[in-house]
Amino acid sequence: MKKQKLIGPIVQVLTLDHIPLKGALKDDQLEIIEHAGILVEDEKILQVGPWEKLIKDFPKAEINELKGDFVAMPGMVDCHTHICFGGSRAKDFAMRNAGKTYLEIAQAGGGIWDTVTQTRNLNPSQLAHITATHANRHLSEGVTTIEVKSGYGLSVEEELKMLNAIQEAKNLTSTDLIPTCLAAHMKPKDFSGSNSEYLQMISEELFPILKKENLTHRIDAFVEKSAFSPEEIKPYFQKAKDLGFDLTVHADQFTVGGSRVAVDLDALSADHLEASGEAEIHYLAKSNTISVALPGASLGLGCAFTPARKILDQGGALAIASDWNPGSAPMGDLLAQASILATFEKLSTAEVFAGTTFRAAAALGLSDRGRLTPGQLADFILFPTKDYREILYHQGKMKPVEVWKSGSKEDRKMGGMDALKFGVR
Numbered sequence: 001m002k003k004q005k006l007i008g009p010i011v012q013v014l015t016l017d018h019i020p021l022k023g024a025l026k027d028d029q030l031e032i033i034e035h036a037g038i039l040v041e042d043e044k045i046l047q048v049g050p051w052e053k054l055i056k057d058f059p060k061a062e063i064n065e066l067k068g069d070f071v072a073m074p075g076m077v078d079c080h081t082h083i084c085f086g087g088s089r090a091k092d093f094a095m096r097n098a099g100k101t102y103l104e105i106a107q108a109g110g111g112i113w114d115t116v117t118q119t120r121n122l123n124p125s126q127l128a129h130i131t132a133t134h135a136n137r138h139l140s141e142g143v144t145t146i147e148v149k150s151g152y153g154l155s156v157e158e159e160l161k162m163l164n165a166i167q168e169a170k171n172l173t174s175t176d177l178i179p180t181c182l183a184a185h186m187k188p189k190d191f192s193g194s195n196s197e198y199l200q201m202i203s204e205e206l207f208p209i210l211k212k213e214n215l216t217h218r219i220d221a222f223v224e225k226s227a228f229s230p231e232e233i234k235p236y237f238q239k240a241k242d243l244g245f246d247l248t249v250h251a252d253q254f255t256v257g258g259s260r261v262a263v264d265l266d267a268l269s270a271d272h273l274e275a276s277g278e279a280e281i282h283y284l285a286k287s288n289t290i291s292v293a294l295p296g297a298s299l300g301l302g303c304a305f306t307p308a309r310k311i312l313d314q315g316g317a318l319a320i321a322s323d324w325n326p327g328s329a330p331m332g333d334l335l336a337q338a339s340i341l342a343t344f345e346k347l348s349t350a351e352v353f354a355g356t357t358f359r360a361a362a363a364l365g366l367s368d369r370g371r372l373t374p375g376q377l378a379d380f381i382l383f384p385t386k387d388y389r390e391i392l393y394h395q396g397k398m399k400p401v402e403v404w405k406s407g408s409k410e411d412r413k414m415g416g417m418d419a420l421k422f423g424v425r
Contacts, residue, residue: 002041002042003041003042003062004039004040004041004046004058004060004061004062005039005040005041005061005062005064005407006037006038006039006040006054006055006058006061006062006063006064007037007038007039007040007064007066007404008036008037008038008051008054008064008065008066009035009036009037009051009065009066010035010036010037010038010051010066010070010071010072010382011034011035011069011070011071011385011386012032012033012034012036012071012072012386012387012388013032013033013034013036013038013048013071013072013073013372014030014031014032014071014072014073014074014353014372014388015031015032015033015048015371015372015373016030016031016073016074016353016354016357016358016370016371016372017031017371017372017373018031019031019350019354019358021317021358021359021362022285022315022316022317023312023315023316023317024312024313024315024348024351025312025348025350025351025354026348026350027348027349027350029350030349030350030353030388032388033048033049033050035050035051035052036048036049036050036051036072037049037050037051037054037055038072038372038378038380039054039058039061040378040404040407041407042407043377043378043406043407044374044375044376044377044378044407045372045373045374045375045376045377045378046374047374048372048373048374064409066382068384069384069385069386070382070383070384070385070386070401070402071382071383071385071386071387071388071390071391072372072380072381072382072383073353073357073372073380073381073383073388073391074357074358074369074370074371074372074376074379074380074381075142075143075144075145075357075369075379075380075381075403075404075405076142076143076144076145076334076335076356076357076360076381077143077144077145077146077319077356077357077358077360077361077364077366077369077370078138078143078145078146078147078321078322078324078334078356078360079147079269079271079290079292079319079321079360079361079363079364080147080149080248080269080271080292080294080321080322080323080363081134081138081146081147081148081149081321081322081323081324081325081332082148082149082151082152082182082323082324082325082326083130083131083134083135083138083146083148083324083325083332084119084127084130084131084148084149084150084152084162084165084166084169085115085118085119085130085152085325085326086115086118086119086120086121086122086126086127086130086152087114087115087118087119087326088326089110089114089115089326089327089330090330091108091110092105092110092111092114092327093300093330095108095110096301096302097302102226111327112152112185112186112327113186113188113189115152115325115326115327116152116153116154116188119152119153119158119162120152120153120158123161124161124164124165124168125165125168127161127162127165127169128165128166128168128169128172129169129172131148131165131166131169131177132169132172132173134324134332135148135169135172135173135175135177136172136173136175137332138175138324138332138334139173139174139175139403139405139410140399140403140410141333141334141335141399141400142335142381142399142400142403143175143334144175144176144369144379144381144403144405145175145176145178145361145364145366145369145379146175146176146177146178147177147178147179147180147218147321147364148166148169148177148178148179148180149179149180149181149182149220150162150163150166150179150180150181150182150183151181151182151183151185151220152185153183154183154185154186154187154188154191155188155190155191156201156202156205156206156209159181159183159202159206160206160209160215163179163181163210163215163216164215166179167179167215174405174406174408174410175405178218178364178366179215179216179218180216180218180219180220180248181206181210181215181216181218181219181220182220182221182222182250183202183206184199184202184219184220184221184222184227184228184233184236185221185222185227186222186226186227186228187227187228195228195229195232196232196235199228199232199233199235199236200235200236202236203235203236203239203240207219207239207240207243207245208243210245211243211244216245217244217245217246218245218246218247218248218268218364219237219240219245219246219247219248220247220248220249220250221233221236221237221249221250222250223249223250223251223257223258223261224250224253224254224255224258225254225255226254227250229257230257230258230260230261233261234261234265237249237261237265237267238265241265241266246267246268246365247262247265247266247267247268248262248267248268248269248270248271248363249261249262249267249269249270249271250271250272251270251271251272251273251276252270252272252273252274252275252276252280253272253273253274253275253297254274254275255275256275256276256277256279256280258270258272259273259276259280259283259284259289260280260283262284262289263283263284263287263289266288266289267289268289268290268362268363268364268365269289269290269291269292269319269363270284270289270290270291270292271292271294271321271323271363272292272294272297272306272323273291273292273293273306273307273311274297274298274303274304274305274306275304276306276307276311278310281307281310281311281314281316282314284311284316285311285314285315285316286314286315288317289317290317290318290319290359290362290363291306291308291311291316291317291318291319292306292318292319292320292321292360292363293305293306293308293318293319293320293321293341293345293355294306294320294321294322294323294329295320295337295338295340295341296322296323296324296328296329296331296332296333296337297323297328297329298341299329299331299337299340300327300328300329300330300331301328305341305344305345306341306345307345308320308341308345308347308351308355309345309346309347312347312351317359317362318351318355318359319355319356319359319360319362319363320334320337320338320341320352320355320356320360321334321360321363322334322337333396334356335356335391335396335399336395336396336397337396338352338355338356338392338396339352339392339394339395339396340395340396342392343395349388349389349391349392352392357369357370357371358370358371377406378404378405378406378407379404379405379406380404381400381402381403381404382400382401382402382403382404383398383399383400383401384398384401385398
């Protein structure tokens with residue numbers, strides 16, 4: 001027999017319903033149901049509507065009565081993270097702030113290769129627990145779905161270790177982890193061949209194992225002068241596409257070219273885009289590829305933000321993700337970063353909420369979450385306020401006081417790095 005729960009009364013429920021996937025949004029497009037309840041059946045939403053009507057219509061539902069003023073919105077979706085990693089890059093951050101260049105930091109032993117070395121030194125169980133720790137902190141702050149990339153292994157064996165660790169981490173958290181293979185993060189220093197030879201080796205040796213063991217259905221690559229050129233990456237992506245993988249691209253972070261690859265190959269998303277100009281913005285906006293802004297990387301590197309306002313105004317679909325990683329985006333606070341991006345790019349509250357919920361879900365190829373409507377996963381978060389505008393006003397300092405994942409309330413309200421047990425069932 002299906003179990004029904006009724007949560008409320010809630011001062012405002014932001015359903016995010018009736019909002020398009022693409023284009024600019026105004027706050028008056030937000031559907032807000034006042035003095036409402038959320039009726040959950042098993043893991044999904046059955047109804048959202050007036051509190052008194054739901055109580056009358058569903059007398060046998062288990063009542064979860066709230067005391068106080070709350071605003072509810074869908075659980076957030078972080079569609080771009082690197083939370084499976086070893087070690088720290090605090091030294092890099094200090095050197096960068098002191099004026100050192102990327103090359104100088106790399107020559108001093110820093111950069112991506114430093115994280116590769118530290119990650120390779122960990123066993124799968126250690127990596128799984130680190131990943132779960134990060135995921136559970138995210139969950140405590142309202143992120144109920146998290147994409148997690150490999151990319152700090154950079155060999156067949158080490159990439160498999162990372163992806164297996166991500167699978168193991170799923171048992172240590174309630175949040176949904178969506179794995180992505182980023183073996184094409186950079187050519188590893190211990191590979192003697194060319195960029196193209198490395199990509200050929202990965203596609204021939206790793207891709208079949210990923211399919212056979214069902215470790216991921218997503219392939220990513222860093223298209224950049226310091227990593228792989230558009231010409232080098234296209235055969236790699238085409239091979240992945242031919243095998244049935246979804247594509248996503250680290251694109252236009254420092255130089256352009258990656259976003260065109262993403263659109264031409266019908267990738268689900270093009271992420272970063274800080275260097276995108278008018279031509280790239282127009283090309284993206286006219287496509288079905290989701291543009292993903294990563295304000296955490298802009299804050300960590302001290303560089304320009306993704307041109308989010310222009311992308312939206314030209315009709316593009318914009319998601320916002322944290323890029324949580326040990327090098328350029330160590331903060332890992334999606335709500336704070338999205339709030340800051342909104343200030344600099346003049347994004348409406350509706351655009352931010354859409355960009356961190358159903359539009360971000362679309363960047364992962366997911367259509368079953370990100371809106372509070374019948375049939376969607378019962379992933380929602382409650383903020384201690386009676387006015388939804390307070391959420392971004394506090395620029396990330398107002399955190400959810402309740403997190404519901406797949407119809408179950410997560411009991412522990414934890415922040416910081418001690419959140420390993422949060423969400424474990």
